[in-house]
Amino acid sequence: MKNSKLEKEFCILRDRIIEKEFKHLNQQQKSVLLHGNGPALTISCPGSGKTTVLLNRLYYLTKFGPVYKTNITPDNITEQDIIVMKKYIDYPSENTKILSIKTINLILKYKVNPARILSITFSRASAKDMKERFSKNFEEISSFPINFSTIHSFCFSLIREYAYIKRIKYTLIEDDKHHLNKYNLIKKIYLDINKEYITEEKLETLLNSIGYIKNMLISVDEFLKNNKVDIDNFKIIYNTYEEYKRDNSLLDFDDMLTVALEILMKDEYLLEKYRSKFDYIQVDEGQDTSKAQMEIIKLLAYPKNNLFIVADDDQSIYGFRGAYPKGLFDFNKNYSNGKLFLMEQNYRSSRNIVSVCNRFIKKNALRYNKNISTENKYIEPINIIKVDTIADQYKYLLEEIKNRDSSNSCILFRNNLSAIGIIELFERNKIPFYMRDVKVRFFNHWLVQDIINFMIFAQDTSNMNIYENIYYKKKGYISKKQINYAKTLNYSLCVFDRILDFPGLSEFYKRILRELKLDFKKLSKMSPGEAINYIEYDLEYEKYLKENSMRFGYTYDSLKTILYYLKLIANRSENLNDFLGRLKYLQHLCLNSKNNKSSITLSTVHSAKGLEFDRVYMIDLIDGDFPTIGSIEAFEKGKFDLLEEERRLFYVGMTRAKYHLSLVSMNKVGNKIVSPSRFLLELEEGRV
Numbered sequence: 255m256k257n258s259k260l261e262k263e264f265c266i267l268r269d270r271i272i273e274k275e276f277k278h279l280n281q282q283q284k285s286v287l288l289h290g291n292g293p294a295l296t297i298s299c300p301g302s303g304k305t306t307v308l309l310n311r312l313y314y315l316t317k318f319g320p321v322y323k324t325n326i327t328p329d330n331i332t333e334q335d336i337i338v339m340k341k342y343i344d345y346p347s348e349n350t351k352i353l354s355i356k357t358i359n360l361i362l363k364y365k366v367n368p369a370r371i372l373s374i375t376f377s378r379a380s381a382k383d384m385k386e387r388f389s390k391n392f393e394e395i396s397s398f399p400i401n402f403s404t405i406h407s408f409c410f411s412l413i414r415e416y417a418y419i420k421r422i423k424y425t426l427i428e429d430d431k432h433h434l435n436k437y438n439l440i441k442k443i444y445l446d447i448n449k450e451y452i453t454e455e456k457l458e459t460l461l462n463s464i465g466y467i468k469n470m471l472i473s474v475d476e477f478l479k480n481n482k483v484d485i486d487n488f489k490i491i492y493n494t495y496e497e498y499k500r501d502n503s504l505l506d507f508d509d510m511l512t513v514a515l516e517i518l519m520k521d522e523y524l525l526e527k528y529r530s531k532f533d534y535i536q537v538d539e540g541q542d543t544s545k546a547q548m549e550i551i552k553l554l555a556y557p558k559n560n561l562f563i564v565a566d567d568d569q570s571i572y573g574f575r576g577a578y579p580k581g582l583f584d585f586n587k588n589y590s591n592g593k594l595f596l597m598e599q600n601y602r603s604s605r606n607i608v609s610v611c612n613r614f615i616k617k618n619a620l621r622y623n624k625n626i627s628t629e630n631k632y633i634e635p636i637n638i639i640k641v642d643t644i645a646d647q648y649k650y651l652l653e654e655i656k657n658r659d660s661s662n663s664c665i666l667f668r669n670n671l672s673a674i675g676i677i678e679l680f681e682r683n684k685i686p687f688y689m690r691d692v693k694v695r696f697f698n699h700w701l702v703q704d705i706i707n708f709m710i711f712a713q714d715t716s717n718m719n720i721y722e723n724i725y726y727k728k729k730g731y732i733s734k735k736q737i738n739y740a741k742t743l744n745y746s747l748c749v750f751d752r753i754l755d756f757p758g759l760s761e762f763y764k765r766i767l768r769e770l771k772l773d774f775k776k777l778s779k780m781s782p783g784e785a786i787n788y789i790e791y792d793l794e795y796e797k798y799l800k801e802n803s804m805r806f807g808y809t810y811d812s813l814k815t816i817l818y819y820l821k822l823i824a825n826r827s828e829n830l831n832d833f834l835g836r837l838k839y840l841q842h843l844c845l846n847s848k849n850n851k852s853s854i855t856l857s858t859v860h861s862a863k864g865l866e867f868d869r870v871y872m873i874d875l876i877d878g879d880f881p882t883i884g885s886i887e888a889f890e891k892g893k894f895d896l897l898e899e900e901r902r903l904f905y906v907g908m909t910r911a912k913y914h915l916s917l918v919s920m921n922k923v924g925n926k927i928v929s930p931s932r933f934l935l936e937l938e939e940g941r942v
C-alpha cells in the first residue's frame with residue numbers, strides 16, 4: 255500500500271540530494287539545469303556556463319531523470335530509506351557511500367538511458383571538446399554511450415540508413431583528396447559556363463552562397479532578390495550544380511541537411527524510428543543553427559518536444575552561411591509552453607573584461623538586451639597596443655610569451671593568413687604552438703607558386719615547363735606562338751636563346767630578349783629576399799598582379815599581403831633550397847601541430863568559439879581587415895548587418911579571455927600605411 259507521507263518526504267529529500275549534487279551551480283544555472291520535460295530555450299552571455307549547464311544536465315538526466323520538484327516516486331519506500339537519505343544530507347563528507355544500494359536504486363529509478371539523449375553541437379571540434387570536458391568532469395558515467403554529434407553527422411547517419419533501404423548509393427563530395435569533390439565539380443561547372451577559371455575567393459563566395467540558400471530553405475531567385483553576388487551566371491551555375499548532384503546521388507555538407515529534412519518529411523517509417531530513438535535533444539550554440547537545421551531538430555523532437563537549447567545571440571557569427579539567430583526569437587511561437595531562461599553571470603572573465611565587452615556589444619541594434627554581470631575580480635585593464643610595424647607587433651608578442659607559461663594563452667586573428675607570420679616567428683624562436691585550423695591555403699596559393707617558379711626558372715633557364723607558367727606574368731611580351739616555336743628546338747638550350755631564333759624578330763625585340771636573359775641570370779644569384787623584390791618590381795610581376803587581381807577575384811591589397819608573408823619567410827632564408835625547405839617545414843609544422851595541444855594556441859576567431867584562455871592576444875587589428883572592407887562599405891550604404899556580425903565576431907574574440915586581453919594593431923604593413931580597427935579605436939577612446 256502507498257504511504258503518501260513517506261512519498262512526500264522522499265521527494266523533498268531527493269530534491270535536496272539533487273541540489274547538493276549541483277551546488278556548484280548558481281541559482282539561474284540550476285533552474286535551467288533542472289528543467290524537466292518540454293521545450294526550453296536559454297539565452298545567455300559568454301562565459302555564463304551554457305556548455306557547463308548542458309553537460310551537467312546530461313549528467314542530471316542520466317543520473318536522476320527529470321524528477322526534480324515532481325511527485326514521481328517509486329513504490330516501495332520505507333522508513334529505513336528515509337533515514338538513509340537524511341544521513342546522506344547531514345553528513346556530506348561521507349558522500350554517496352552512505353546511501354544503501356536499495357535507496358540509491360530508489361532515487362535513481364527514473365534516470366534516463368544516456369543513449370536516449372542526443373546532444374547536438376555546432377562543429378566536430380566542439381563535439382570533441384564537449385566530450386573531453388564531459389569525461390573530465392563526470393568520470394563516473396563518462397564511459398556510457400553518450401551521443402555528442404554535429405547536426406551534419408547525425409543527418410548523414412539518417413541518410414545512410416535511408417540509402418540502404420532504398421538501395422541508393424550516395425557519394426559524399428566533401429573530401430578534396432578525392433578527384434570527385436565539390437570544389438572540382440564547381441570549378442568545372444564555372445569554367446564550362448563562364449569560360450574562365452574560377453578564383454579561390456570567388457569559389458568561396460559561390461560555396462557560401464549555395465550554403466546560405468540551402469540553410470535558409472529559400473530558392474535561388476529569392477536569394478538573388480535580396481543579395482548581390484559578384485559571380486556571372488550564378489543562377490545557372492547553382493542549378494547545374496544541384497542538378498548534377500541530384501542525378502548522380504552526390505552529397506555535399508549542405509545537402510546532408512536538405513536531404514535529411516526531405517527524408518524526414520516524406521518517410522514516415524524513418525521519421526518515427528528516429529523520433530523514438532531519443533527522449534531528449536539538447537542543442538549547444540543555438541545561435542548558429544540554420545533554418546534547415548532547426549526544422550530537422552523540431553521534427554525529431556516532436557511530439558515529446560523535450561528540446562533544450564542554449565544560445566547567445568551576441569555570439570552568432572555564421573550569418574554568411576545561413577545561421578539564423580532570429581529563429582530563436584520565434585521559440586515561443588513554435589512552442590507556446592516553451593520555457594525561457596536567462597543566464598547573465600559571466601564566470602570566465604575578469605570584471606573589467608566583462609564590462610568593456612558588455613558596453614561594446616550593446617552598440618549592436620539587433621539583439622536581446624541582457625544584464626550581463628560578473629562577480630569576478632578586476633585584474634588588469636585591457637591592453638590596447640598600437641605599434642608601428644608588423645615586426646614591432648611580433649616583438650611585442652615575443653616579449654609577452656617568452657619566459658611565461660603560455661600553455662593557456664591564445665593568439666587570435668580574423669584571417670588565417672595572419673598565422674603565417676606567427677608560425678614563422680615561433681619557428682625561428684623555437685616556440686611550440688598548436689593551430690586550431692590546419693588548412694592554411696597560403697602554402698598552395700598560386701601567387702606563392704608563381705614566385706617559386708620564377709626562382710626555379712632562374713636557376714635553369716632551359717626549363718620550358720616552368721617558363722610556360724610565368725612567361726606572361728612579367729615584363730617583355732612573349733607570344734604563345736613563340737613559346738610553341740621554342741619548344742620545337744633543342745630543349746637543353748636557354749629558353750630566350752631559342753626564342754631569339756624565331757623568324758623575323760626585330761633588333762629592338764631581340765634586345766629585350768637578351769635583357770630578359772640577363773635579368774634571370776641576375777635573379778639566379780640573389781638571395782630569396784632580394785629575388786622576390788626583383789621579381790615584383792624589376793620583372794614587373796607587381797604590374798601583372800595589379801592588372802589581374804580583380805579578374806582573379808582578389809583585391810590587390812590582399813595579394814600584397816600574401817607577398818608580404820612570403821617575403822618574411824624569404825628574408826630569413828639564405829638560398830633557394832633553404833627557402834623551399836623552409837616553406838615545406840612550416841607547412842609541416844602547421845599540419846602536425848595537433849601534437850602540441852599544451853602549447854600556445856593559434857586560431858581564427860571563428861574557430862575559437864566556445865574556448866577560453868587565461869591570456870588572449872588579438873592581432874592584426876586593421877580597419878578593412880577586421881571589420882572587413884565589405885562590411886564597412888555595406889555600412890556606409892546603410893546596410894548594417896555585416897558590420898554587426900563583425901562586431902559579434904570581435905566580441906567572441908575578446909570574451910575568450912579570462913584575465914589578460916591584448917588588442918594589437920599597427921600603422922604600417924610593409925610600406926602600406928594602415929589604420930587600426932575602428933573597434934579598437936572605439937575601445938581606446940572609451941566610446942564603449
Ligand SMILES: Nc1ncnc2c1ncn2[C@@H]1O[C@H](COP(=O)(O)OP(=O)(O)OP(=O)(O)O)[C@@H](O)[C@H]1O
Binds near residue numbers: 280298299302866
Ligand atoms: N557556477 C559556476 N561557478 C564557477 N565557475 C563556473 C560556473 N559556471 C561556469 N563556470 C566556468 O565558467 C567558464 C565558462 O563556462 P562555459 O564554457 O560553460 O560558458 P559558455 O556560456 O558556454 O561560454 P561561451 O558561450 O562564451 O563559449 C568555465 O571555465 C566554467 O567552468
